[in-house]
Amino acid sequence: MITLYGLKNCDTCKKALKALADAGRETRFVDIRAEADLADRVPVWLAKIESKRLVNTRSTTWRGLDDEQRVRAETDTAALLIEHPTLIKRPVIEAGSDIWVGWTKAVEAALVQA
Structure with a gap:
């Protein structure tokens, strides 16, 4: 199970989310503003x-x-x-014990082809 933390309009x-779904990866979306327990997850x-x-210094x-x-x-x-919460670079993806930040080609390759 993959958990993707982000914003609905991002x-x-x-x-x-689309790439993971197309690859058949089960993904749970968590809105970082409305649903995430950031006090637990950020540390x-x-x-x-x-x-x-x-x-995210470009936000x-x-x-x-x-x-x-x-x-x-x-x-x-x-x-x-x-x-x-909107300072968090998106998406933050938890896949097992791994944490990925952003949606780069390297992240996509690691998660979609895994």
Whole structure:
């Protein structure tokens, strides 16, 4: 079972869900704003992947942060991402014990051809 964390209106998340479904991979979608227990999941993700890979510095939310909040991305990443879920780079995909961030060709190859 694959769990994909993202936003319902995110084109990248939709693309990932479609590719996984087309490959016959059973996937559960979790909306990071409405359904995810980020206080539980974010620390797990940060234990496995570098924080810079998880923070979406190209997002509208990031551009709206002041300098003090941006510094928190390095000093208190978990709290910042829990407070602002749309800062999480999408999708975050849990496949067994593996965590994948984004929908790159490498991620697609690993999950669709697995």
